[in-house]
Amino acid sequence: MKTVLVIGGGITGLSAIYELNKWKKSTQSDVRLVLAEGSSELGGKIRTIKKHGFVMETGADSIVSRKANTMSFIEDLGLQTEVVYNATGRSFIYSDDQLKPIPPDSVFGIPASIESLAKSTLVSAEGKAEALKDFYTRNKRFTKNDSIGEFLEFFLGKELVEKQIAPVLSGVYSGDLMDLTIASTLPYVFDYKETYGSIIKGFEVNKEKFQSNGERKFLSFRNGLGTLIDAYEKTLDDVEVLKNLEATAIEKTEDRYRISFINHDSIEADYVVLSVPHTAAEKLINDRDLKNDFAELKNSSLISVYVGFDVPDHLLPEEGTGFISASNHDLSCNACTWTSRKWEHTSSNGNLLVRLFYKSSHSRFPSLENMSKEELLQVARTDIQQSLGISAEPVASEVTNWLESMPNYRMTHPHTVEAIEGKLFEKYPGIFVAGCSYYGVGIPDCIENGRSTAEKIITFFKKFKLVRCNKYTASSSSA
Numbered sequence: 068m069k070t071v072l073v074i075g076g077g078i079t080g081l082s083a084i085y086e087l088n089k090w091k092k093s094t095q096s097d098v099r100l101v102l103a104e105g106s107s108e109l110g111g112k113i114r115t116i117k118k119h120g121f122v123m124e125t126g127a128d129s130i131v132s133r134k135a136n137t138m139s140f141i142e143d144l145g146l147q148t149e150v151v152y153n154a155t156g157r158s159f160i161y162s163d164d165q166l167k168p169i170p171p172d173s174v175f176g177i178p179a180s181i182e183s184l185a186k187s188t189l190v191s192a193e194g195k196a197e198a199l200k201d202f203y204t205r206n207k208r209f210t211k212n213d214s215i216g217e218f219l220e221f222f223l224g225k226e227l228v229e230k231q232i233a234p235v236l237s238g239v240y241s242g243d244l245m246d247l248t249i250a251s252t253l254p255y256v257f258d259y260k261e262t263y264g265s266i267i268k269g270f271e272v273n274k275e276k277f278q279s280n281g282e283r284k285f286l287s288f289r290n291g292l293g294t295l296i297d298a299y300e301k302t303l304d305d306v307e308v309l310k311n312l313e314a315t316a317i318e319k320t321e322d323r324y325r326i327s328f329i330n331h332d333s334i335e336a337d338y339v340v341l342s343v344p345h346t347a348a349e350k351l352i353n354d355r356d357l358k359n360d361f362a363e364l365k366n367s368s369l370i371s372v373y374v375g376f377d378v379p380d381h382l383l384p385e386e387g388t389g390f391i392s393a394s395n396h397d398l399s400c401n402a403c404t405w406t407s408r409k410w411e412h413t414s415s416n417g418n419l420l421v422r423l424f425y426k427s428s429h430s431r432f433p434s435l436e437n438m439s440k441e442e443l444l445q446v447a448r449t450d451i452q453q454s455l456g457i458s459a460e461p462v463a464s465e466v467t468n469w470l471e472s473m474p475n476y477r478m479t480h481p482h483t484v485e486a487i488e489g490k491l492f493e494k495y496p497g498i499f500v501a502g503c504s505y506y507g508v509g510i511p512d513c514i515e516n517g518r519s520t521a522e523k524i525i526t527f528f529k530k531f532k533l534v535r536c537n538k539y540t541a542s543s544s545s546a
Contacts, residue, residue, distance in 0.1 A: 069098050071524060072326060072336035074314050074351070076104030077111025078510055079502040080342030081299040082140075082517025088306050090525050098528070100306045101334060103326075105313040109300055112469070113510070115291030119463040120415040121407075122291045123373045126467070127510055128404070128422070129153065129285035129292075133276070134511035144298040149290070151412050152283035156388035160189055160234055161397060161454055166390055169231065174277045175253065176235035177223070179270035187231060189393075194226030202265045206257075214478060215252045216244030222266055234391040237428065238402050240476065240508075251476040289412050295510075317351045319495065326351075338497045338524050342517070344472065345504035352498070357490055363483040364504060365475045368427040368468075370435060372447040373406070373420065375463035380407040380419040382457060390454065399435065400450045401426045419457070423447045426473075440466040474503050499523065 073084045084102045091098050108114065112126030132152065141147060159166040169176060172183035184195055201222040209218050215236070220228045233244055240252055249257050259269020270277070277284075288294035300308070309331065317339065318325045327333045341348040349361035389404040400423040407414035407421075414420050425435055425443075435446065443466050452458045484505045491498050499520050506516040 069338070069528065070101065070334070070336040071098060071338045071340070072101045072103060072324075072334055073340040073342055074103050074326070075111070075340075075342035075347075075502065076102055076106075076109035076308075076310070077342060077502065077513070078113055078296070078299075079513040079517040079520075080104075080111075080340065081109060081296065082514040083340050083342060083501060083521045084306055084517075085299055085302055086518050086521035087524065088303055090521070092305060096528065101309065101336070102303065102306055103309045103312045103314060103328070103334075105311070107311050109308075109310070110293065110296035112472075113292050113296055115293030116465055117291075118465065119375060120418070121373070121375045121420050121463050122410075122413040123375075123406075123420070123422070123463075123465045124292055125371070125465070126469075127292060128406070128410070129287050130510045132284055132286050134509065135286060138511055138514065140514055144295070144302070146288060146294065146298055149288040149294055150286050151289055151410070153285040153287075153409050154388065154411060155283075156386045156408060158388055159384070159390035160231065160393045161390045162189060162230065162393040164397060166384060166387070166454070169235065169391075172274075173231075174270050175239065176232035177219075177256070177270060178227075178267050179274050179277075180267065184227075184267065187227075189231045190227050194224055194230070197224030198227045198267075200224070201267055205264065206260050209249070209257070211250040211254055211257050212248055212478070212481070214245050215247050215249045215256075218249055218257070219244070219266075222260065230393055234393045238391050238424070238426075243428065246475070246477045248476070248478050248481070251480060287410060287412070291412075292510075314351055316353065317498070324495075324498065338499070338527070340499050340501055340520055340524075342501045342520075344502070345500070346471075348500055348504075352495065354490075354494065356494075357487060360483055360486045360490065363479060365477060366471045366504075367473045367475050368432070368436060368470045369473050370425040370443060370469070371465075371467045372423045372425070372443055373463070373465040374423070374444070374447055374451060374461045375414075376419040376457065376459045377462045378419050378457070378459050379417055380405065380414065382419065383408055383455065396430075398450045398454060399429065399431045399446050400424060401429055403450070403454065418462075420463075421451060421455075423450055436468075436470060443468075474505075474508055497527075 071087055073080045087100055114125040116123045158169045160169055167188045170183040170187050172179050178184040184198055204222055219232060236244055240247055256266050260266050263269045312331050313329045314326055315329055316327045323335050323337055324339055325333050325335050345361050345364045349358060383405050388409040391402045392398045402424045404422045407419055444464050501516050501520045503513055
């Protein structure tokens with residue numbers, strides 16, 4: 068009997084083992100499937116917490132609707148009736164000690180029309196004039212492997228990028244735009260420039276792609292994103308799900324692998340999916356040659372602070388859903404989501420719930436990363452009072468510290484991942500790396516990565532069975 072071991076029960080690992088289990092049942096294959104998770108719960112960074120009538124997420128709080136609509140996981144898991152969408156509203160950038168609206172006709176802060184550029188209150192007249200060079204400057208120097216920051220600054224100007232685009236994009240991709248490639252962030256901006264001669268014109272022509280379902284750009288579930296994790300877990304009826312099981316080493320034994328654990332007997336497997344952060348994968352394999360490649364992958368840090376109040380959320384600016392801080396000097400936080408305004412299901416009584424994000428890209432982060440949860444809550448309250456004018460006592464809070472846990476896709480990232488995959492194929496066939504350390508941070512990206520990893524293993528199984536069948540046929544005919 069062949070054995071597949073998936074190490075890591077986050078969303079990528081769950082997606083992989085789900086696809087393998089579905090294939091096993093449909094083909095009645097004699098395969099042992101094991102999912103090993105180091106903590107007491109599945110889900111990785113996805114976990115829903117409920118306190119005092121509030122619904123709070125430790126990690127991601129939503130799924131991009133545009134991506135989810137091209138996939139089948141919601142229907143496959145029977146979650147159609149559980150889906151909820153974000154409320155429509157304006158996003159702001161906190162700049163010059165005040166909230167300024169991001170132009171509604173923009174995508175990631177990038178104007179989708181000349182009118183959108185003209186109406187921006189974030190950029191000066193000189194900055195707007197500089198951005199117009201996008202319409203008459205041709206691309207003769209950039210490829211998709213170049214910096215997204217340099218690309219946007221070259222065609223749209225430094226001021227527009229720094230004051231309106233960078234705060235939004237840096238928040239999404241958790242890194243300096245100068246260190247991120249076009250390919251790993253917004254590859255279509257390059258295509259728009261090539262096809263239409265203008266980034267702004269490209270967004271204007273393709274505006275409907277970014278406004279699917281009206282303004283319902285994000286989705287979640289009535290009881291939080293933990294619903295997705297629970298739904299995956301319920302399908303694993305023919306999988307050995309082992310929790311509180313921390314893997315310590317992988318040893319190659321002829322054509323199989325022996326995986327050791329701190330508190331469990333070793334498991335021998337033919338295929339191993341390492342759906343864990345790259346730092347954990349590196350320690351498990353412990354290969355000097357691969358160590359140098361793993362070291363090229365970089366992480367950043369994020370602290371999330373939820374604060375709930377016994378006051379109505381209509382105290383917030385009308386039709387607003389949150390803000391991004393444009394400067395490292397005004398506030399300690401990088402962004403603030405008005406969760407109860409954006410997601411109705413997160414506040415059962417309509418009271419105010421906000422979520423603040425503190426990232427290692429902020430100049431004040433070194434003073435925050437070793438603070439206690441109580442101290443971080445006080446920092447959050449100071450930011451809330453300064454930006455929103457709310458000084459009420461919190462009735463609920465939740466602080467999550469993701470130190471060195473957020474992948475940073477630098478310029479060299481694609482080449483590094485390719486090198487790791489190549490060496491694994493050559494030296495450790497049957498071991499696969501998967502997850503946001505390598506292939507994308509969004510939930511749909513992780514689900515797709517898990518599915519495609521499972522497909523690779525299924526392909527190997529199909530080839531094995533075909534060869535065995537051919538050998539049997541050949542020996543029968545020769546007899």
